[in-house]
Amino acid sequence: MKTFLRSLLLLSLAAAPLALRAENLAITGDTIYTMSGTALRHGVVLVRDGKIEAIGAADTVKIPAGYRVLQAAVVTPGLIDAHATVGLSGLLNQPQDQDMWEKSAPVQPELRAIDAYNARDPLVAWVRSFGVTTVNTGHAPTALISGQTMIVKTLGRETDEDVVNPAAMTSVTLGANGLNAPDGSPGSASKSPGTRAKAVALLRAELIKAQEYAHRRDGKDEAKRPGRDLRLETMLRGLDGTQPFLVTVNRQQDIIAALRLAREFKLKLILDGCTDAPLVLNEIKASGFPVIVHPTMQRTYGDMENLSVETAGQLHAAGIPIALQSSYESYVPKTRVVLLEAAVAAANGLGFEPALASITLDAAKLLGIADRTGSLEKGKDADLALYDGDPFEYTSHCTGTIINGQVFADGPH
Amino acid sequence: MSYRPLFGMALWLGLALGLGAQEKPQVFTGAQIIPIAGEPIAHGVLIVQGGKILAVGEVGKVTLPAGAEIHDVTGKVLMPGLIDSHSHVGSGSGGDGSSPIQPDARVLDSLDVRDASIQKARAGGITSVNVMPGSGHLISGQTLYLKLRAARTIEDLLIKLPDGTNAGGLKMANGTNSIKTAPFPGTRAKSAALVREQYIKAQEYRDKIARAKGDPDKLPPRDLGLEELVEILDGKRIVQNHTHRHDDILTVLRLSKEFGFKVVLHHVSEGWKVADEIAAAHVPCSVIMVDSPGGKLETRDADWRTPAILEKAGVLVGFHTDDPICDSRRFLRSAGLAVRAGMTRKGALEGMTIANAKILGLDGRTGSLEAGKDADFILLSADPLSVYTHVEQTWVEGQKVFDLTNPQDHLYAVGGVGAGDSRRAQLCCFTSAWDLIMSANEGNQ
Numbered sequence: 001m002k003t004f005l006r007s008l009l010l011l012s013l014a015a016a017p018l019a020l021r022a023e024n025l026a027i028t029g030d031t032i033y034t035m036s037g038t039a040l041r042h043g044v045v046l047v048r049d050g051k052i053e054a055i056g057a058a059d060t061v062k063i064p065a066g067y068r069v070l071q072a073a074v075v076t077p078g079l080i081d082a083h084a085t086v087g088l089s090g091l092l093n094q095p096q097d098q099d100m101w102e103k104s105a106p107v108q109p110e111l112r113a114i115d116a117y118n119a120r121d122p123l124v125a126w127v128r129s130f131g132v133t134t135v136n137t138g139h140a141p142t143a144l145i146s147g148q149t150m151i152v153k154t155l156g157r158e159t160d161e162d163v164v165n166p167a168a169m170t171s172v173t174l175g176a177n178g179l180n181a182p183d184g185s186p187g188s189a190s191k192s193p194g195t196r197a198k199a200v201a202l203l204r205a206e207l208i209k210a211q212e213y214a215h216r217r218d219g220k221d222e223a224k225r226p227g228r229d230l231r232l233e234t235m236l237r238g239l240d241g242t243q244p245f246l247v248t249v250n251r252q253q254d255i256i257a258a259l260r261l262a263r264e265f266k267l268k269l270i271l272d273g274c275t276d277a278p279l280v281l282n283e284i285k286a287s288g289f290p291v292i293v294h295p296t297m298q299r300t301y302g303d304m305e306n307l308s309v310e311t312a313g314q315l316h317a318a319g320i321p322i323a324l325q326s327s328y329e330s331y332v333p334k335t336r337v338v339l340l341e342a343a344v345a346a347a348n349g350l351g352f353e354p355a356l357a358s359i360t361l362d363a364a365k366l367l368g369i370a371d372r373t374g375s376l377e378k379g380k381d382a383d384l385a386l387y388d389g390d391p392f393e394y395t396s397h398c399t400g401t402i403i404n405g406q407v408f409a410d411g412p413h
Numbered sequence: 414m415s416y417r418p419l420f421g422m423a424l425w426l427g428l429a430l431g432l433g434a435q436e437k438p439q440v441f442t443g444a445q446i447i448p449i450a451g452e453p454i455a456h457g458v459l460i461v462q463g464g465k466i467l468a469v470g471e472v473g474k475v476t477l478p479a480g481a482e483i484h485d486v487t488g489k490v491l492m493p494g495l496i497d498s499h500s501h502v503g504s505g506s507g508g509d510g511s512s513p514i515q516p517d518a519r520v521l522d523s524l525d526v527r528d529a530s531i532q533k534a535r536a537g538g539i540t541s542v543n544v545m546p547g548s549g550h551l552i553s554g555q556t557l558y559l560k561l562r563a564a565r566t567i568e569d570l571l572i573k574l575p576d577g578t579n580a581g582g583l584k585m586a587n588g589t590n591s592i593k594t595a596p597f598p599g600t601r602a603k604s605a606a607l608v609r610e611q612y613i614k615a616q617e618y619r620d621k622i623a624r625a626k627g628d629p630d631k632l633p634p635r636d637l638g639l640e641e642l643v644e645i646l647d648g649k650r651i652v653q654n655h656t657h658r659h660d661d662i663l664t665v666l667r668l669s670k671e672f673g674f675k676v677v678l679h680h681v682s683e684g685w686k687v688a689d690e691i692a693a694a695h696v697p698c699s700v701i702m703v704d705s706p707g708g709k710l711e712t713r714d715a716d717w718r719t720p721a722i723l724e725k726a727g728v729l730v731g732f733h734t735d736d737p738i739c740d741s742r743r744f745l746r747s748a749g750l751a752v753r754a755g756m757t758r759k760g761a762l763e764g765m766t767i768a769n770a771k772i773l774g775l776d777g778r779t780g781s782l783e784a785g786k787d788a789d790f791i792l793l794s795a796d797p798l799s800v801y802t803h804v805e806q807t808w809v810e811g812q813k814v815f816d817l818t819n820p821q822d823h824l825y826a827v828g829g830v831g832a833g834d835s836r837r838a839q840l841c842c843f844t845s846a847w848d849l850i851m852s853a854n855e856g857n858q
Contacts, residue, residue, distance in 0.1 A: 091707035126705050279830065297704075299737055300833055308828035332708030332738060340704060344743070347801045348827060394749025394800050413717070413753070 022050035022405030026063040027384060029075035033353075035361040035375040045075065047382040050405035055376050070407070072399055074391055076356060077375050078133025078383030080363035081338040082292045082323035083246065083272055085140050086124050087117040087152070091334055097121065100140040100328060102147070106180060106190050107206055109234035111147030113138035114166045117159045119152070123335045127326070128154040129413045130339045131385025131398045134164065136367050140328035141173040141248035141272070144199055145206070148234060149246060151367055153383070153403050164369055169246035169270060170238050174199055175254040175303045200257055207265050210235035241268045250294070250303035252276035259287050270366065272325070275304045277311055281318050290321035290366045293358075295336045296344040298327060312358065313349025323363035324355075343392035355392065438462040438478045439811065443487030444792065448782035449766050459491060461788035464810035469782045486792055492762070493781050494540025494789035494807065495744055496769035498699040499653065499679050499733030502530040502741060507546020507554030507584060513597040513604075514611050516583060517637035518554030520546050526564045527835040529825065534741035535561050535815040536826040538804040540789040541572075541770070541779055543733075548586035548655040551598070551608050555641060556653055557581040558773050560789070562809045572775065580775065582677075583645055586655035587664055588711050605664055612672045615642035645674045651774060652676040653699075657711035659683040666694045677772050679733065681723075682706075682715035688726035697729035697772050700764075701739065702747040720764065721755030730760065731769035742804075742826060749798040762797065 025047040032043035034055065044061040046053040054061050063069065090097025099116040102108055117137065118124075127135070138149030151165040172178075179193055193199035213232040217225055237243035247258045250273045262269050271291045277284055284291065293312045300307045308314075315322050324345060326336040338359050346355030354362075364374025373383045382405040389396035401408045439461050446457030448469050458475045460467040468475050477483075503524040508515030524544065534542060540561055546554040558580040559570040572580035587604050591597060598604040618639040625631035644650045654665050654676050662678055669676040678684065678698045684691060691698060700723070706715040723730045732747040734740065739747070748761035756764075770780025779789045788811040795802040804826070807815035816822050824832050 092710055092713060093708050094710065123705060123707065276830075297740060297743060299740070300828060301737075305833040306828070306830045308832070310827050310829070329708070332712060333704035334708035335705045337704055343800045347803075392800050394746055395752045395798055397753060 022047075022382070023407065024048050024064075024067045025070060025382070025402065025405065025407070026067040027070045027072065027075055027386065027402070028058060029071075029386075030073045032075040032376065033077070033356055033360075034377065035077055035357060036377050043075070045376055045382075045384065047384075047402070047405045050382055052376060052378055052380050052382050054378060068407075070386065070400060070402075072386035073389055074387040074396075075376075076131065076385045076387070076391060077360040078373060078385050078401065078403060079131045079339055079359045080323070080367065080369075080374060081127065081132050081135040081137075081326050081359070082363045082366055083149070083325035083327060084127075084135040084137040084335065084338075085328040086127055086135055086326070086335050087119060087121055087137050088113060089123075089140060089328060089334065090118060091122045091126075093331070093334060100138075100146075101142045102139070103143075106144040106178075106193060107202060108143070108147060108231070109145045109170050109206075109238075110230040111139060112167060113148060113150040114159055114163060117150060117152060119156050119159050119162055124154050124156050127335060127337055128156070128401050128403075128408055129398060130337050131387070131391065131401050132338060133383040133385070133401060133403045134364075134367075134369070134373055135326075136168055138169075139171055140330075141171060141177055142328070144173060144178045144193055144202060146171045146173065148243070151369060154401075155403050155406065164372065165367075167237075167243055168367065169244055170234055171248070172203065172245050173248040174203075174257055175249055175251050177248070177250075177303065196254065196257070200261065203261065204264070206235055207239065207261075210239060214239075238267065239265060244268055244270055246270045246272050246292070248272040250275040252279040254303070255280050256283060259283055259289075262287065262289070273304075273327070274315075275307045275311070278308065278314050279306075281314065281320075284315075285318050285320055290323070291315055292323050292325050292366065293345075295325060295327050295338075295341045296348070297336070297341060309344055309348040312345040312355075313351070316350055316354050316358075321362060321366060322358050323366045324358045339391060339398075343394075346392050352390075352392070436462070436811075438467060438481040439484065440477055440481045441484045441486050441491060441790075441792075442472055443485055444489040444491040446782065447490065447492040447762065447797070449493050449763060450781035450783045457491065459782060459790065461808075461811045464788055464812070466782060466784055466786050466788050468784050489805065490793040490795060490797060490802075491782075491790055492793065492797060493766045494779065494791055494809065495538045495765050496541040496731070496773065496775070496780055497534065497539050497734050497736070497741065497744060498543050498677070498731045498769040498772045499701070500534065500539075500542045500544055500736045500741065501547070502528065502534050502542060502736050503544055504528045504530065505544055505546065508550050508552075511596075513551045513591055513593075513607060515550060515554055515638065516552045516611075516641040518546065520544055520554060520557050521567065521579065521581075524557070524567050525835070526567050526570060529833050529835060530736060530741065531561065531564075532815070532822070532825045533832075534736065535807045535809075536804060536817075536822065537734075537740070537742040537744045538791040538793070538807055538815075539741055539744060540791070540807060540809045540814075541773070541775060543582065543653065543773055545584045545653060548584070548590040549593070551585060551587065551591045551604055552611070553584045553586065555581055556584050558775060560779075560787075560809055561807075561814060563812060563814055572778075580773070582651045582653040582773070583641060584655070585652050585665075588655070588657050588661045589709065590655065601661070601664070605668065608668060609671070612642060612646070612668075612674075615639050615646055616672075619643045619646060646672060648673075648675055650675075651772075653679055655679050657682040657709075657715075659686040661711075662687055663690060666690065666696060669696065670694070677731075680712075680735070681719060682712045684728075685716050685719045685722040686714070688722045688728065691723065692726040692728045697731065697768070698723050699731045699733045699769070699772055700747075700751075701733055701735050702750045703739065717750055717754035720751040720761070721757075724756050724760045729768050729771060730756075730764050731772045732761075732764045733769075745797055745802070745804075746800075749800070752798055758798065765797075 032040040088100040139147035361374040364370040386400040767780035770776035792806040
């Protein structure tokens, strides 16, 4: 017992100075899933100055002198969680660490995750200990427009050092979770939207307002140009596709409503959640939009009543681009772990390699960061996850997480 | 969908002809058997009849009874039905907001046996379950230990004890869940004081009854809550106590010692900090494996290593889902994650079965595959600790209550449209005459 307490103490002391600087590394793996080609048996990844310097079969890659050698049974690209709330929805679930839901109004696209993200929240280290190196995190899907997500490496230093994209997407939620109760509770200052129809009406009005704002802003008469409006500027980036809307929809009528909005305003959406996707597979496929599928083990209540562990597999089989996510939890577990969600999807129709892709390269493509991470290729960021067996097995361990060449060994997970 | 009327009719007829009565012996042969009592058997045979296990052993070394129905389950893994020592399936309830102490409230009077959560528990391989009221009270009511047999009403699921009463325990809680505004306690010390006062009342009530020696004039008026607490004091029932923080755990042990009641510690997020104290008190633990720590202050230090540390300290460790906190269909994950964090495979599998049977006082009838015990078992596609493994069949007392090849059961197992609905039509037991007529017509078309 005493030894255990001591080891816990050592671990917690060790956690801080671990984030030193990138080392030159040689990672050898019995199996290396590069995701850019077939898996390598007995391969080596060389890491120099935070980037992947070389990758190949062990007999073709010479390990230079002075490189720290790490060994693992299985090596994968660092895992990517395509939609999370870690860093905003903190461990303790107390008012001081819950920044994922601003209740003062239902439409607040001007809110930025980067102004709220706590890189040192213990849950950031928790997901990192399973191999997660990058998260697209932000406000929870609990308001009609809850804010802007950011893409960040889980280095756990300072936000501005760790950030990959400070404003990746704008979160929109249709369906029950985007509505306020008729009396304006819980805690919302507004009674609207109280119905699905009102939610879409508010959204359309906001988009039209943004179009009109753009028109006046680009007008010839300088005197008539409007002052800056952070909220409408964000909506405009959604309209021109430079910062797309991430639309959380679970019921089939909400999925269809989102697609209707997209047609009206020529939007390129990223669909999120999509519990009822099997009912409207053709419509989703025809839209060409990718789907960040709900956590495989999310609870089946409310709009998620029809949730199936086979949905990710069905979307993938239909040729729809997917990624997986940890989403948002208001209670316990305070965060899900995308590795564990992908594991259950893998075992229920998605299969091993597509499941791994949904939390690595496919997620990177969906987030627009595939030039930097998501696969093990020369020149990409040195983001890797090391395991002592099949990463999806309950009894396997993540033995190391490498981000930009920095090695983390956070714990026993 | 033509299978539906046929299946429904067949089962309905089966029931009418006395399917539930004494049937021929059933032999399950060729599977790897994990009996829990004893070492795994690579090529095993299990023989059941009349809801009981007749024999377990190696293929070729067990004599097969004449006239037996043979199930070739080669390649499968067969183990005891899982036991969940803490669940809320069936959408039950306990006490209300009127008082923090309500031992009179029975979950028995609130359960919906047709709730989809119960079939989902069967889909997870759960054959016995302790269904509890919530943790928002110091004493929230009486729990029920159920067998997940096919059921029309709650009576079909009860476990009858030799004295004719229903098996079950008493739900208690401490820490922040039961701390609220008055009349609930506002602090931990007040919580313990209220509980102590109540048990002292129960002691006095018991003494009054003893002194009356059956004289109706001297007997105190019946008090349903105190009657239940007297059963706790007498050791007839076990306290199932929600507790997270290490100091709250020690408070439970202190009260249990003062009043001499039997207790099981539930959740024990900080159990790893006081494992030696728990072991010294000889108190078992029912642990929950949640995907991350936190979500509330008390679970800040929750650690997956808890089961391993408790096991090493010599504590009896079981697991629970706390469904809907964890999904009953993924209950086997608990054992897998505990092994990941250092528990022995043997201890983890026992934690899903015999340890929980002991925690509920049911180890005489279930929790392991041994001759004479109830025929509660599951068939798995592969090893119980693998994510790729599926529960294929669940059997309770010799009757199959879940079969993954049945499309309706498959729906409950994986989810989808209709998986949230109550169970109806397809199972004999829930079929109304109207459903039968309608489905028969559908079949004719």
